Amino acid sequence: MDRRQFLLGTTGVVAGCAGCSTLSSQSVTLNLVVFNHSEYSHRVEFELFRTDAESPQQGGPTNPEASVYFERIDVEPPQEVANGPSMTQRDAVAESRPYVVRYRVWREYGSSNYPGVYDEDHVHFFPPDDDGDSDAVIFDIYSEGEMERR
Template identity: 35%
Template sequence: MKRRTFVLGTIPLCSGFAGCTGQFSDSRMISVTVFNHSERPYTIEMALSRTDEDISRSESRAFSGRIDVEPDEQTIRKDVAEQQQYLIEYSLFEDNSFLTEQDHFHYYPGDEDESGSLAFDITSSGTLTRRWAI
């Protein structure tokens, strides 16, 4: 009888620990915000790849997607990847067809703004510039 009481008495305690460990293991996520300061619509094809040496190229891809931004507007893609070091490659297309720029850069945790977002500006000349956290 005491054994049964002990086992039943520990169930709420164990489930309480399970909830607590979930809070500590949640990774912070990064979002991507793009501001279009031009009079043309743009599409960005963007890929975030982990730079770990011990994983294959196919396993390194954390995010790959398109971000469409209308003229004089902004687009936000929330929680695209966990906060960790990435190689970010992008291609910028005017009117979803004309390639205006293609480049890459490295992201390090802490480079995002206070909202957890990487922010970019599309200039009127069709280039993508990065806003740096202050």
């Protein structure tokens, strides 16, 4: 094999590998999705915390420095409950990786009938093993006002 053939062959291999590394370095994003099965409006507060935060003595995964996303989302009821739930979605809120997702739910926000937090809890999110464009944390709100993760 002469030098010219060698250089042409290795150039193709190097270019191919460079393209592969570019594709694999694209980060997968995380979406938040809430389905409202009830006839009431809700306000949902989400906060995502990295799980690789320091030890619990320093705040652990709910340490404010570990927070990567916070938002209050108004979730409207479906036009007609018989037609199925309404859906509210936030796309690409963070890079897909393990998180603690803390949430609070208020039913009929702004109403003196329900002035406080109606439901609050947290869930742990771990990305699936597939190579999709995005991952999602999906919740359902039911008529009792409780929110559950799918």
